[in-house]
Amino acid sequence: xxxTAEIISVGTELxxxxxxxxxxxxxxxxxxxxxxxxxxxTVVGDNPDRLTSAVNIAKNxxxxxxxxxxxxxTCDDLTKQTLAGCIGRKLAFHELEAEAIRDYFARHxxxxxxxxxxxxxxxxxENCTVLRNMCGTxxxxxxxxxxxxxxxxxxxxxxxxxxxxNCAVPYLRxxxxxxIRSHNxxxxxxxxxxxxxxxxxxMLELENPTLAPYAKDGECRLRVTxxxxxxxxxxxLMLPVLDKVKAVLGDVIYxxxxxxxxxxVLGLLRERGKTLASAESCTGGLLAKRITDxxxxxxxxxxxxxTYCNSVKTKLTDVPEKxxxxxxxxxxxxxxxxxxxxxxxxxxxxxxxxxxxAGPLSDDSGAEVGLVYAAVSNAEGEFVRTLHLGSDRTRIRxxxxxxxxxMIRRGLTGLDLKAExxxx
Amino acid sequence: xxxTAEIISVGTELxxxxxxxxxxxxxxxxxxxxxxxxxxxTVVGDNPDRLTSAVNIAKNxxxxxxxxxxxxxTCDDLTKQTLAGCIGRKLAFHELEAEAIRDYFARHxxxxxxxxxxxxxxxxxENCTVLRNMCGTxxxxxxxxxxxxxxxxxxxxxxxxxxxxNCAVPYLRxxxxxxIRSHNxxxxxxxxxxxxxxxxxxMLELENPTLAPYAKDGECRLRVTxxxxxxxxxxxLMLPVLDKVKAVLGDVIYxxxxxxxxxxVLGLLRERGKTLASAESCTGGLLAKRITDxxxxxxxxxxxxxTYCNSVKTKLTDVPEKxxxxxxxxxxxxxxxxxxxxxxxxxxxxxxxxxxxAGPLSDDSGAEVGLVYAAVSNAEGEFVRTLHLGSDRTRIRxxxxxxxxxMIRRGLTGLDLKAExxxx
Numbered sequence: 015x016x017x018t019a020e021i022i023s024v025g026t027e028l029x030x031x032x033x034x035x036x037x038x039x040x041x042x043x044x045x046x047x048x049x050x051x052x053x054x055x056t057v058v059g060d061n062p063d064r065l066t067s068a069v070n071i072a073k074n075x076x077x078x079x080x081x082x083x084x085x086x087x088t089c090d091d092l093t094k095q096t097l098a099g100c101i102g103r104k105l106a107f108h109e110l111e112a113e114a115i116r117d118y119f120a121r122h123x124x125x126x127x128x129x130x131x132x133x134x135x136x137x138x139x140e141n142c143t144v145l146r147n148m149c150g151t152x153x154x155x156x157x158x159x160x161x162x163x164x165x166x167x168x169x170x171x172x173x174x175x176x177x178x179x180n181c182a183v184p185y186l187r188x189x190x191x192x193x194i195r196s197h198n199x200x201x202x203x204x205x206x207x208x209x210x211x212x213x214x215x216x217m218l219e220l221e222n223p224t225l226a227p228y229a230k231d232g233e234c235r236l237r238v239t240x241x242x243x244x245x246x247x248x249x250x251l252m253l254p255v256l257d258k259v260k261a262v263l264g265d266v267i268y269x270x271x272x273x274x275x276x277x278x279v280l281g282l283l284r285e286r287g288k289t290l291a292s293a294e295s296c297t298g299g300l301l302a303k304r305i306t307d308x309x310x311x312x313x314x315x316x317x318x319x320x321t322y323c324n325s326v327k328t329k330l331t332d333v334p335e336k337x338x339x340x341x342x343x344x345x346x347x348x349x350x351x352x353x354x355x356x357x358x359x360x361x362x363x364x365x366x367x368x369x370x371x372a373g374p375l376s377d378d379s380g381a382e383v384g385l386v387y388a389a390v391s392n393a394e395g396e397f398v399r400t401l402h403l404g405s406d407r408t409r410i411r412x413x414x415x416x417x418x419x420x421m422i423r424r425g426l427t428g429l430d431l432k433a434e435x436x437x438x
Numbered sequence: 439x440x441x442t443a444e445i446i447s448v449g450t451e452l453x454x455x456x457x458x459x460x461x462x463x464x465x466x467x468x469x470x471x472x473x474x475x476x477x478x479x480t481v482v483g484d485n486p487d488r489l490t491s492a493v494n495i496a497k498n499x500x501x502x503x504x505x506x507x508x509x510x511x512t513c514d515d516l517t518k519q520t521l522a523g524c525i526g527r528k529l530a531f532h533e534l535e536a537e538a539i540r541d542y543f544a545r546h547x548x549x550x551x552x553x554x555x556x557x558x559x560x561x562x563x564e565n566c567t568v569l570r571n572m573c574g575t576x577x578x579x580x581x582x583x584x585x586x587x588x589x590x591x592x593x594x595x596x597x598x599x600x601x602x603x604n605c606a607v608p609y610l611r612x613x614x615x616x617x618i619r620s621h622n623x624x625x626x627x628x629x630x631x632x633x634x635x636x637x638x639x640x641m642l643e644l645e646n647p648t649l650a651p652y653a654k655d656g657e658c659r660l661r662v663t664x665x666x667x668x669x670x671x672x673x674x675l676m677l678p679v680l681d682k683v684k685a686v687l688g689d690v691i692y693x694x695x696x697x698x699x700x701x702x703v704l705g706l707l708r709e710r711g712k713t714l715a716s717a718e719s720c721t722g723g724l725l726a727k728r729i730t731d732x733x734x735x736x737x738x739x740x741x742x743x744x745t746y747c748n749s750v751k752t753k754l755t756d757v758p759e760k761x762x763x764x765x766x767x768x769x770x771x772x773x774x775x776x777x778x779x780x781x782x783x784x785x786x787x788x789x790x791x792x793x794x795x796a797g798p799l800s801d802d803s804g805a806e807v808g809l810v811y812a813a814v815s816n817a818e819g820e821f822v823r824t825l826h827l828g829s830d831r832t833r834i835r836x837x838x839x840x841x842x843x844x845m846i847r848r849g850l851t852g853l854d855l856k857a858e859x860x861x862x
Contacts, residue, residue, distance in 0.1 A: 031462075035458060055480070059477060061477075064477055206512065218513065229510075230451075297730075316747045319744070323739075373733065374733050
């Protein structure tokens with residue numbers, strides 16, 4: 015038998031849009047690893063009637079109800095009382111938990127003055143498994159009533175996830191009848207519909223593992239997911255699918271399970287002992303920022319220049335003033351000079367140069383918004399991609415950086431750069 | 439009459455915990471501004487039966503059903519077909535939308551080869567209001583059937599929010615029975631509990647407008663919200679509250695309704711006709727990236743250097759090698775030299791220098807992770823803040839850039855920089 019869980023998140027702040035429901039995301043991720051299905055998330059406010067109706071609906075479609083939020087000391091924290099009412103379980107004062115709360119105040123808040131409402135948190139369902147809160151005062155609980163398992167967790171994300179991992183997962187292991195594993199295939203240079211077009215038959219036919227495309231951060235990805243008795247068997251089931259997808263899509267796949275192009279490129283630079291320097295105009299530091307988001311980047315990334323105005327292109331990356339005067343700052347030659355200039359100046363193996371119009375307005379030259387030249391310079395010379403990236407500033411900048419990273423990836427792995435060699 | 443909306447987000451990736459449901463958050467925020475109540479969010483997978491059951495439940499408890507996701511070209515995009523089935527409205531091929539899709543491909547993707555599945559997106563409910571997608575190909579729609587209003591939006595957050603704001607909000611105005619207006623007060627340099635402490639009495643007493651603190655992107659903000667018959671009346675109600683908050687909090691308020699420190703700083707630079715250049719070590723381009731996220735930055739931001747490794751600090755910002763040898767790269771003097779070096783080299787009015795340990799590991803010097811020096815250089819000299827920013831890499835980098843921006847803001851408005859003058 016396969017178990018189904020539903021997550022009910024309680025909190026008016028979620029319905030007002032003040033915060034995103036990251037608790038449901040984090041718990042779902044963990045449940046998926048346990049092989050427990052999640053078919054619904056429900057968000058409801060701090061309102062007993064609506065929470066009751068949500069619980070009554072969930073009782074009929076899930077084996078396990080997991081609530082987040084509403085366990086705290088204030089008067090709008092109503093989850094326990096409400097659940098107790100509609101699941102049919104009394105609340106009782108847990109002296110041990112009151113002691114733990116006192117202890118928490120003394121150790122973490124260095125205080126022994128505790129307002130009475132704090133002890134409301136020690137009121138928990140009778141005969142439940144108490145889930146201890148290591149990051150706060152509100153304990154959670156788990157119990158079974160009339161065939162429905164209920165787990166209540168606090169709302170603050172850190173408390174919720176820590177309690178889930180440390181206390182709820184051991185409790186839930188009794189329901190984990192299968193291992194679910196998945197791999198994410200990351201693609202650059204082919205859109206979702208083209209990918210689907212090439213793989214449609216396979217996607218339709220596969221049942222276990224499944225193969226599904228999804229778009230994230232402007233990229234197309236494929237998720238392969240298998241369910242089996244053991245993790246090893248799940249992996250075994252996925253292998254032929256991964257191989258087939260690789261054979262069909264080829265070198266537009268930049269990684270399996272490495273989340274970003276920049277991580278992939280950093281890994282390759284490290285493996286091959288190469289260094290990188292960047293010169294960015296329209297991306298304005300975005301590429302360097304993305305690379306240095308990753309800890310350990312300093313081993314291979316030397317630094318770079320943000321050559322936002324034209325004189326800085328000359329000052330920091332030795333682009334000849336004359337070239338800019340003659341051809342404007344947005345041309346393949348300037349991109350190539352920027353890449354070579356920063357590579358030479360910083361003594362790197364790879365140099366990147368990006369120049370273009372991120373919009374929303376064009377520059378004096380009247381060049382098209384979205385026109386970007388991305389260049390890579392290495393020992394073999396300078397190579398430039400001419401790009402037309404639409405009209406959205408954020409998207410243009412992200413895509414320009416992606417293309418530059420893709421060229422470096424291709425350069426480092428001996429693939430066709432898909433760029434024009436430029437002599438300057 | 440007050441209208442109630444329910445948001446149904448469709449996507450297995452949400453139930454697997456791959457992404458958080460930011461669409462529901464963003465839409466809820468906008469609905470709250472319109473005075474439309476949201477009592478439930480539901481998340482359901484790409485499964486027609488379960489989506490049908492979710493819609494049937496929502497029909498009975500909401501006047502407006504807003505779906506996100508499942509409008510794309512792939513075979514698991516089933517929202518339109520399923521909703522059409524359970525709401526009782528046929529789908530029809532919209533030739534105009536097919537044309538718009540062709541046009542989008544030609545303009546943004548420079549492609550006229552379009553796979554057939556793409557045109558599935560032009561299949562929309564009969565006689566619906568089409569909501570045009572400015573950031574992608576999948577159009578949305580809005581229609582009324584048997585007293586229930588349905589709005590379907592695409593899932594990718596950028597497309598969803600843009601369509602909601604530009605197309606769905608005008609459609610929804612018919613249900614907005616009061617004008618709700620709000621202002622956001624942005625604070626840097628005072629935490630949420632300190633802010634709350636100073637304003638507690640006021641927050642408790644106020645009913646219309648309300649005053650509520652919230653944390654976002656590591657910053658504390660205050661939202662003032664008023665409800666009235668007209669927008670003008672709502673604004674009038676808020677004025678004395680805004681004045682009072684400004685009087686209590688003083689110069690830690692960096693803006694009202696300008697969302698970020700970088701936008702605030704760019705505005706000030708523009709107003710005062712001053713230019714800026716940056717030199718970043720541990721932030722690795724993040725500051726430049728944030729500044730150039732804003733269109734029009736080129737008028738005041740000249741460019742900068744990402745001086746990630748020590749030799750680059752010397753090469754691009756003229757930090758004396760000897761200084762680094764003697765005092766390491768993470769010290770107030772190096773930050774000051776970087777700020778002055780880049781200012782002088784690029785001929786800017788303001789220079790920024792940031793050096794520190796973003797972690798998770800320290801450098802060879804063994805300096806504490808989270809130790810950062812942020813410097814500003816202007817005609818009056820060099821000024822440095824010494825910062826201890828905790829242990830989280832992303833947080834350290836964001837906070838370091840924030841402090842640098844706050845110093846420039848203070849410099850430009852004649853406030854105390856809250857920094858030490860450094861002579862190098």
